[in-house]
Amino acid sequence: MRVRFAPSPTGQLHVGNARTALFNWFLARGRGGEFILRIEDTDVERSTIESEAAIVRDLRWLGLDWDEGPDIGGARGPYRQSERLHLYQSYAQELLTIGKAYRCFCTKEQLEARRAAAMDADGFAGYDGACRRLSVADVDTRLARGEKAAIRFRIPENRDVGFTDAVRGEVRFHTSVIGDPVIMRAEGVPAYNFAVVVDDALMGVTQVIRGEDHISNTPRQILLYEAMGFTPPAFAHLSLVMGPDHAPLSKRHGATSVAEFRTKGYLPEALVNYLALIGWSPRDATEVVDGASEQSELFPAHELARRFSLSAVTHSAGAFDEEKLAWANRHYLKIAEPARLAELSLPFFHNAGISIASAPEAMEFLASVIPIATSVVSRLDEVPSRLAFLFNYSVEQALEHDDLRHEMLADGPRAVAVALARELADEPRLDRERFRHVANRVKVATGQKGRALFHPIRVILTGRAEGPELDLAVPAIDRGADLAPGSGLPRITGCRERAADFSKALG
RNA sequence: GUCCCCAUCGUCCAGAGGCCUAGGACGUGGCCCUUUCAAGGCCAAAACCCGGGUUCGAAUCCCGGUGGGGACGCCA
Numbered sequence: 001m002r003v004r005f006a007p008s009p010t011g012q013l014h015v016g017n018a019r020t021a022l023f024n025w026f027l028a029r030g031r032g033g034e035f036i037l038r039i040e041d042t043d044v045e046r047s048t049i050e051s052e053a054a055i056v057r058d059l060r061w062l063g064l065d066w067d068e069g070p071d072i073g074g075a076r077g078p079y080r081q082s083e084r085l086h087l088y089q090s091y092a093q094e095l096l097t098i099g100k101a102y103r104c105f106c107t108k109e110q111l112e113a114r115r116a117a118a119m120d121a122d123g124f125a126g127y128d129g130a131c132r133r134l135s136v137a138d139v140d141t142r143l144a145r146g147e148k149a150a151i152r153f154r155i156p157e158n159r160d161v162g163f164t165d166a167v168r169g170e171v172r173f174h175t176s177v178i179g180d181p182v183i184m185r186a187e188g189v190p191a192y193n194f195a196v197v198v199d200d201a202l203m204g205v206t207q208v209i210r211g212e213d214h215i216s217n218t219p220r221q222i223l224l225y226e227a228m229g230f231t232p233p234a235f236a237h238l239s240l241v242m243g244p245d246h247a248p249l250s251k252r253h254g255a256t257s258v259a260e261f262r263t264k265g266y267l268p269e270a271l272v273n274y275l276a277l278i279g280w281s282p283r284d285a286t287e288v289v290d291g292a293s294e295q296s297e298l299f300p301a302h303e304l305a306r307r308f309s310l311s312a313v314t315h316s317a318g319a320f321d322e323e324k325l326a327w328a329n330r331h332y333l334k335i336a337e338p339a340r341l342a343e344l345s346l347p348f349f350h351n352a353g354i355s356i357a358s359a360p361e362a363m364e365f366l367a368s369v370i371p372i373a374t375s376v377v378s379r380l381d382e383v384p385s386r387l388a389f390l391f392n393y394s395v396e397q398a399l400e401h402d403d404l405r406h407e408m409l410a411d412g413p414r415a416v417a418v419a420l421a422r423e424l425a426d427e428p429r430l431d432r433e434r435f436r437h438v439a440n441r442v443k444v445a446t447g448q449k450g451r452a453l454f455h456p457i458r459v460i461l462t463g464r465a466e467g468p469e470l471d472l473a474v475p476a477i478d479r480g481a482d483l484a485p486g487s488g489l490p491r492i493t494g495c496r497e498r499a500a501d502f503s504k505a506l507g
Numbered sequence: 508g509u510c511c512c513c514a515u516c517g518u519c520c521a522g523a524g525g526c527c528u529a530g531g532a533c534g535u536g537g538c539c540c541u542u543u544c545a546a547g548g549c550c551a552a553a554a555c556c557c558g559g560g561u562u563c564g565a566a567u568c569c570c571g572g573u574g575g576g577g578a579c580g581c582c583a
Binding site: 111189217320 | 531533
């Protein structure tokens with residue numbers, strides 16, 4: 001089995017296309033097939049090498065890999081259509097020779113005018129066949145005169161073209177609704193419908209899995225396969241991914257590209273898992289035990305691949321639900337390696353204005369505290385604000401908030417601050433256990449308890465009324481104090497100093 | 508306009524004629540846990556688009572309607 005993903009490098013990788021790539025990859029990896037990446041850059045105007053690089057980067061980020069592609073080569077290359085022009089030219093010539101294609105001299109303006117008229121008259125919007133029966137002599141003289149001509153494929157008349165779609169079943173079109181498509185533009189560049197067919201045939205693609213928007217191109221392509229003597233591959237058309245309102249997913253709905261989801265702080269495994277859930281369910285009928293079926297929907301990519309099958313893909317379009325993506329992200333955030341999360345969150349800290357040295361001790365410290373944030377947050381971009389108290393600590397700043405100041409200036413909290421400073425003064429390294437011990441002594445010393453005791457302590461240690469769990473914050477701050485000198489971690493202060501500062505500030 | 512595809516809780520899926528008093532997940536509401544916010548646990552509300560057939564029996568099959576989407580390009 002050979003499958004492919006064939007994006008055109010005209011922009012960012014869209015999540016809908018990413019899902020198509022994913023389903024192809026699932027199939028290849030789940031059943032030992034080959035996955036090919038091919039770049040369809042025949043639109044010279046819009047294709048850019050930057051887009052190609054971005055698409056490759058995003059596919060890699062998602063964790064996809066391919067067996068053949070423009071960046072790694074392969075036996076059936078090249079894998080960029082712009083580098084295969086001679087192939088299209090020779091096949092087009094062949095079709096011309098055997099009379100299955102013909103030159104078309106119609107201009108864009110003429111075509112548009114006639115199309116509009118025909119659409120009103122009988123609803124047919126395809127090519128009207130004006131150049132279909134030009135004589136050889138005619139064509140030769142016009143060519144000799146220097147007139148530019150495109151090459152069109154002659155769609156056979158009065159035929160049914162059908163195929164068995166792997167997700168939809170039987171699909172049938174009558175050739176009367178298909179106009180002769182351009183296969184080579186006047187400039188000598190192939191048109192999409194022709195290039196895909198030549199490439200898929202030559203590259204030995206056995207299953208074409210693509211978006212539903214291509215379903216009506218399929219009959220043209222099948223006819224092209226036949227005309228050139230190729231055996232058509234199996235086709236599968238995936239329903240499209242829509243926005244929450246079931247209109248086509250667009251910027252107006254928020255993020256639409258893989259790159260945007262990355263910069264919003266989603267983990268690739270979460271996006272992959274979520275995307276797989278649109279239009280497909282990883283549930284396996286064989287796992288139904290005692291009438292209760294498998295409940296989880298969260299699986300690593302290789303497991304999704306193992307379970308994947310085209311026949312289980314839904315026929316209807318699915319709406320993109322960022323809430324559910326966020327849920328998947330929370331899950332993967334919780335099970336990810338802290339060291340990796342520390343690495344991944346670096347740019348988010350940078351954006352938040354918190355610079356963290358790349359020194360190993362700094363990264364080690366970050367890794368040790370990152371679970372404080374990732375255990376409660378939905379995305380990586382929320383991490384810095386959760387952890388800011390470790391880096392940007394200041395008594396003054398904390399007391400600038402009216403509500404906090406009022407609360408801290410009350411007798412109870414003031415007593416807690418003073419007692420905490422005193423207790424901490426003689427305390428060696430703090431960990432959760434020691435902290436509980438200290439808190440207990442503060443409780444005894446002040447007679448405060450519950451919220452009245454812990455709320456002031458939280459404000460002292462985090463400078464905020466809410467936030468990371470104290471159990472985790474305490475040892476984190478304590479470690480930071482030890483690391484601060486020369487570690488490249490700016491302005492980290494230990495518990496002892498914080499308590500003392502507050503005690504002083506509150507009088 | 509013509510052709511094609513699709514139609515189960517707000518959303519994503521399960522359901523391939525009786526197992527359905529329609530199941531799961533996200534989200535929502537409530538309760539529990541808890542020194543806060545979360546997380547976690549438990550419970551709840553919530554759907555077969557409409558109309559005709561076929562059948563002893565239809566969410567499941569057929570036809571029509573309606574609704575949504577796609578295509579009709581010298582874009583892909």
